[in-house]
Amino acid sequence: MNKTLPKVAYFCMEYGLDTNFKIYSGGLGILAGDIIKAAKDLEVPMVAIGIKWKQGYVDQYIGQDGKPVDTYRVYEYDFLEDTGVKVPVEIRDRKVWLKVWKCEKFNNVPLYLLDADLDENADRLLTAQLYGWFAEERVAQEIILGVGGVRALRELGIDVDVYHFNDNHPVFAGLELIREKMEEGMSFNEALEKTREEIVFTTHTPVPAGNEVHPHRLLEYMGAYLNLDYWQMNRLGGDPFNMTVAALRMARIANGVAQLHKETANDMWSFVEGRPEIIGITNGVHNGTWQDERIRKAYENGEDLLKVHQEIKKELIEFVEKRTGVKLDADKLLIGFSRRAAPYKRSNLIFTDEKLIAPYLESGKIQIIFAGKAHPNDYTGKGIIADIIKYAKKYPNSVVFLENYDMEIGAMLTRGCDIWLNNPRRPQEASGTSGMKAAMNGVLNCSILDGWWPEACNHGVNGWQFGDGKGVDDFETLEELDAHDAKCLYEVLLNEVVPTYYENKTKWAEMMRESIKSTQEKFSAARMVKEYYDLMYIKK
Template sequence: MSNRSKLPRVAYFCMEYGLHEDFKIYSGGLGILAGDILKAAYDRDYPMIGVGILWSQGYTNQFIGENGRPYDCYPDNSYGFLEDTGVAVKVRIRGRQVTCKVWKCTQFRNAPLYLLDTNLPENEDRLITGQLYGWFSEERIAQEMVLGIGGVRALQALGIAVDVYHFNDSHPVLAGTELIRSKMDEEGLDFEAAWRQTRERIIFTTHTPVVAGNEIHEHELLQYMGAYNGLTFGQMLKLGGEPFSMTAAGLRLARKANAVAELHALTAREMWQEVTGAAAIIAVTNGVHNGTWQDPRIAAAFEQQGDLWAPHQAAKRELLAEIRKRNGVDLDENTLTIGFARRAAPYKRSDLIFKRPELIVPLLKYGKLQLIFSGKAHPNDAVGKGIVANLYEMSRLYPESVVFLQNYDMQIGRLLTRGCDVWLNNPRRPMEASGTSGMKAAMNGVLNFSVLDGWWPEGCRHGINGWQIGDGSAASDQEAADAESLYRVLLEEILPTYNTDQSRWTEMMRASIAMSHWQFSAARLVQDYYSLLYQDII
């Protein structure tokens, strides 16, 4: 792979990109993954570009109100570092032509990222690219038309030749229908031939391992929005079924598809086994960008076989200083500190550690344990906001040992995955597709303490580089079984090791970094993409 000129040029489509906390065009893990991939492609000089949307109001800034409930606010953002390409394309949405201006971003040592923007004076629908994942079905479809249809047209207008179109999740699926339509119109192919030729150049990554979490749309709404884009009801039915499943369409449009961890591949194959004509789903486990997420002091100490404890404690003090600044709480740098930062969703079970107060409360009250939480809920998700409110209430009940950091973003994520001692993850197995925050923690020597879900079954060596919760088997009362395992390991293994055996703890830190710094890196991920998904397309 040393001769990059012989590699296929890949256009990587994603609804969001997490490149930096100040560039607010991401919401969470999906976007962070996409940003890390573009950075790894830049580092290793792979011929890849990104296609996305310039969200003028971002996802949401989410804070806790006086009533203890989260509220959202949407600032208007502007970015002076973006390059004006001078290119604009049009997409017909709801019967009106919408102009999409194309910006270019290379500010963050990333492969070129092209971003479409409808926030223009001439557009009646200028706020289509206002809020990431904002509003409801109509606006979501409009946003996906801009990303997919507009994205393909933008690349053509920019004169960028593309060998492979990689759809990260189902949001860009309409790029596939645009490619089919153009072959039918420009080359005179019938639908089946155009579909067959198009799918030779498409790769699809599936994420959410819950059927209900995968997007569907009624055909009547797609027709009204103009999302058929010249195709017929019968043709769209062949791609996505009825109602139109974005994930099923992605699988039928792709030559190859991948899940984001080995366990997730098993789950995804079972989930989508009834989708006829679907691409085979292989496992390509996610990875994170070392340069963004690994503390340079930790990286240097690991490479030089030096002391890991001193740089870890320095990172921990920086985290605690930020907590003092934001929350006015003084935590103890010598007390075991567990971090938990996630999107607020019920299956992630953020409050599992509180399930048995008679066990956990004494640890919190008598200074044996500190817990730091952070996370956001979707603005329209009342259940998710209830989870955030519950975590905040716990911080009010135990103000000297439990902290909730508001408005979770990349900065908070970086501080937590460098400065905590332990990274907690306890989803309902097998509902965590990957869980990349644990990879970031691992390469900083922050020891994972997790259910065997997502990436962790591939990396975990219990008691060597972290700890597992449960053994991966099902139980009649899974909640109780997982809680019981969590408490047993915490009380019998984690706390005694931290408090009495620092040399073993640092050995585990070193083993964690050794396990993760290449195997779960974005550099390894992009290499795998080229060797397993892209390489034989040209």
């Protein structure tokens, strides 16, 4: 791509660049990391803004009682460059200084990270824990990201044409841009219209809990008003202040992260007056990070994919044995399920009819590896993990849970499993990029038609779907939907997936090849970044 493109500043709360660089939580951060790597590959003019999280997200292990236990530790990095720049923000009527670090280590465009852990700050722990603590700290962290990010760009002398807000956390950057223009003499309306020309917005989760809402009293107390008044803030985000609504009203264009999600998002936010069009730009993943080089070469050279996959699968099995002591069988079907433990993702759906699935687990004909963390404050999610641990203890040779999920575990699973299972309540999965990683490694998806999978699935050719495209609006209760989807899962898994794996290896190999063929370019981060420039960044 050419160098006359607009200069983009990409704002995100988290970045997944490397398993040992603990400034990420999960899918949002991995997506952001893949984007700034692909931007580097394409040589496009982009910089990124984030936060240097001193304690990362959370280390989460399983206690003796079978329940998740949260631990925290301090991480130090010797590869970050000190820019020599510090910028102030005002939080609770106190000045908080932010040191600006630069990271380019992971073949990514420049990533500038804001750090409040300075001697001159009374609130030096504000950048300690990603998504930690409660509402006050969350608002403070979002002021740091948004307001501090804009001020850092100014101090660094980086001229920006487009500010890309990845999710609603950077919203206060828009307020800072409005404040700047009003200080130059513009009216609020003029400043808002001018700011809208500079901002694009990616909306993510369609689950209400993922779209933050804050009381105005809290925002004013924390210093998030930035010289605006209640009526101006209310016009942007409503009362209480909805971060996603405000982002939509401050952006000239927005996107959902899959074509189905585009429809869901437009329906979900149809009540927002003054919002822009929400288009669909389906997520993608960075091939160089997630696609095993051996499987890519075997695919390109027309070699035996099953043979190469079996080698990678054995590496995963050794990895699992070192971590858990459980020795899985490389000749038996291996299912991977790796998700944040949230109710709508239904991690334990496969155990719905235990009598039906038990013989397959007892014999080892079906093996399952689970992984994923729950948010430290999400006790429902922790209960889901505890339930999986119960089954891992009951079927110790076929059900495994890998603790403290990170990028290393994600890469091992999406390369080494035979099947990638995904069963959210449709349409509550915005995208689901782990399935893309699996698919371009020849790991066959068996998934609900949600997120990205409706765009890729060719049932029985490059993977399988179950659930018949039905979702939360097709049933009176969630219990009915869950029962329906569990039944459909069993039908496809036991009557199509298992027989194909054990009785028709030729077809399995053909499906692996088709899986890679249909996904490695179409669902790449490179394609995604190009679409961002073509459809969002460049004004039409």
